Amino acid sequence: MQKDVIKNWLFTVNERIQEKKDFLSELDRAIGDGDHGVNMSRGFAEAVQKIRDNEPADIAGLMQTVAMTLIAKVGGASGPLYGTAFLKAAAYLKGKADVTVRELGEAFKESLIGIKQRGKAELGQKTMVDVWEPVVEKWLSYDGAVDFDELRALAEASLEKTKDLEATKGRAAYLGKRSIGHLDPGAYSSYLLFDTLFNELKGVKA
């Protein structure tokens, strides 16, 4: 795939996040400190602006710009986590002009590893990892063509599952059992990322 696919994706992600800004904060108000929507909206608006102002040369460059902007503008927990995710992906894709779907999947595997290292979280702790891990693993499990609709459904199902979990990482962990019954805000924003990505990739040949 060419740079434009990723650029379009990032622009769409930004739109979806701005749309869902209040909803994300509302989710965070229930089990965190209520700023996840504000944090994400601040970070992605700025990232897209940076890309518009000074468009990077390749996919890795786009990822790197997003990474650096999120790191510098978001703060909190989600800033370094998403920042790390994009930084790792950028590193993996560095120097590649054309990127295959498989390579993008491998890049996001690096992202997943980065998120888990940075956050010291595992599957089942009611964090964004609960969306990233099943989705990325499934993606890389395809031998041939990737079923993007299946991946979209999985992202959504993985998000839904966070509702029944008890948080043991992040701010929601202070609530203990009281965190059960609410979606994890970071899982929701991760779902948005993947949902738009797979929608975008459906139109692209591997």
Next chain:
Amino acid sequence: MQKDVIKNWLFTVNERIQEKKDFLSELDRAIGDGDHGVNMSRGFAEAVQKIRDNEPADIAGLMQTVAMTLIAKVGGASGPLYGTAFLKAAAYLKGKADVTVRELGEAFKESLIGIKQRGKAELGQKTMVDVWEPVVEKWLSYDGAVDFDELRALAEASLEKTKDLEATKGRAAYLGKRSIGHLDPGAYSSYLLFDTLFNELKGVKA
């Protein structure tokens, strides 16, 4: 008059003040800090208790006990003012077993001087002086028999006059013109003192 007249007076004053405690505080809330009733009730309850526990030998002793108790228990502005008033009266009456109405008037003239010195206030500044001065001056103006009913009426009229004054001494002075239209709380408690006193003295021969 004998000691009992003054003792009865003090007991009655205490009752009237306890009755009017909330009303006095309410007056003070309008133009001061709302504690005049609390202050007076604390002071007189204690003074009467002291007299009950250890009755002084003569009128000067009664006055002295009230003075010391008010000084030690009231604080604020009214504590030292009433304390000084009773202290000066006690000093004037010292050593007198029997006291004439005229002498009592002279004693309260000393009180008035003490109040004015202590508070540096003059007539017309919306303070207790506005009751003390006209009443004591009138009292001493009688050559023969004292008309206690006339004095009672004068005490009440003097109190009423404080309503139209602008306060320039005490806490109410910070309100400036906004103090107009309210009775002065200290003038009210002074009126209570004189009203009960003249009622008591009516039954006593000069």
Next chain:
Amino acid sequence: MKKVINDPNRVVQEMIEGVIAAHPDKLKNIEGTTVIVRKDAPVQGKVALISGGGSGHEPAHGGYVGKGMLDAAVAGEVFTSPTPDQVYEGIKAIDGGKGVLMIIKNYTGDVMNFEMAADMAEAEGIKVAKVIVNDDVAVENSTYTTGRRGIAGTVFVHKIAGAMADKGGTLEDVEAVARKVIENVKSMGIALTPCTIPAAGKPGFEIGDDEMEIGMGIHGEPGIERTKIKTADEIAQLLMDKILPELGLAAGDKVAVMINGLGGTPLMELYILNRKVAEILAGQNVHVHKTFVGEYMTSLEMAGCSVSVLKLDDQLAELLDAETDAPAWK
């Protein structure tokens, strides 16, 4: 009323016990009183300083007791002047033979109760002098009326007169420098919320959700005006507009500034206010020798603040900078 207290009628006594428990090496309580004195009082051969007033202004006044500041602080009931017998006990406990200076805030009750205590002490042969602090420019000045109130500027009087006494000044020296501070310090404050006297259980006054009171006193006495709430910069400007003309500052003059919180206003806001105060002074080429930002003279949990500006000469600056171990001075 939400307060961390036990019995609303015992707050003063329990607070004093807590103060002594926190600073047992420096402070002691005169038994049976609400007077806090230096642990080593009386300090022989030193002029002693006493101040005080109603409680509810913490750290004033107990927090200013220490070497180089006060020798004694007398605490009345909340917002009620202490009685003369308490002040008298304080005077007796600290007199080291060189006399005692009373630093009194200009409230009728405070002035009278301290004066009566002085009468009692003088009858015992103790030399007593007094100064009356009236730094609040919100109130019109007039000798005919009660005059201006004493507010946060009082703390500068404690500090500088205390340093002069510590240096060995006579009672006349200490009184003179205290008067000099009083002449050169002007203050004014604003309030955003009322506060609740524990024994009363309800707020002292009412104020709208979008209102502020300009020039309010530290017991909730009314000020000049009630207005819609203003920005920090506007508040700084209006307070300085009242304070500065009183000081007659010229370019090159030196001042100390106190940005005082009334209890409920966080330090963040006090610093935002200071930003503009500093800018205004810089704009007039006035040199700020030292700035104090924090809670120095409070009104329980009232939200609001006051600004004090003290014009300094070299003597005042040196005494202001002198060491003290009073717990609340920094």
Next chain:
Amino acid sequence: MKKVINDPNRVVQEMIEGVIAAHPDKLKNIEGTTVIVRKDAPVQGKVALISGGGSGHEPAHGGYVGKGMLDAAVAGEVFTSPTPDQVYEGIKAIDGGKGVLMIIKNYTGDVMNFEMAADMAEAEGIKVAKVIVNDDVAVENSTYTTGRRGIAGTVFVHKIAGAMADKGGTLEDVEAVARKVIENVKSMGIALTPCTIPAAGKPGFEIGDDEMEIGMGIHGEPGIERTKIKTADEIAQLLMDKILPELGLAAGDKVAVMINGLGGTPLMELYILNRKVAEILAGQNVHVHKTFVGEYMTSLEMAGCSVSVLKLDDQLAELLDAETDAPAWK
């Protein structure tokens, strides 16, 4: 929302300007950042200390910058961890060649942002170590979870590690003594009212007029239990009942105590609380070496307080007592 501010979105920057205006002789701001550093930074040949976190905890952390405490404090948005680039700027500005210790409160965001900054600094050849403060015993301790939060006890880490660096300790020495403080300090708090983040404009949570939250965090994170409001003595008892078993104190042991106000609670109440805390410790024959009563780690204007107890040995006591000129230490 009643606050002395200008633009709710500029409170952090304006506060920092106000801090620098108040202490221009001691502190400076790294231009274009929200980092406050010692005026004389970098101090060559000294281990440097950096801390920080979200704003709204004033005087933490800028007030603890000074000789003998921190070299830099990084301020995030209100209650939001600062970003790694800001922390990185701080590290670069203070490194005097002997390495930098990061003192981080245990919040996921703080830990990750500081760690990323460390990565950046290490890539530039700066030696960076870190300690993570987790003194809040309200939260269960478990390596599997996020673990305990860092609250007011952090200030003891700043003070003692800062003194060790000032004495010439190596990065290993300073880190070791910081860890020792962390192992020996336990804290817990209660809240009576919420607070309002300026940019949010409304209170962070709701609580009944007669309720208190036991074990609440300094950003309004929920605690152990919401109950009817208790007396000061009951609050002291329940906090100490959680804190003391964690310290394993024996008769004759020595501690430092911090009675910390969250912003809206007046000093009077903190002293009343201290009265009981001191009594409980005396009852166990524990010696209180020093007591700190005041606002050290706040939550904007939240009413409430926390108690921290630090078990001392001779080394910690000596470092705690060492001089510092940090504006907020006393």
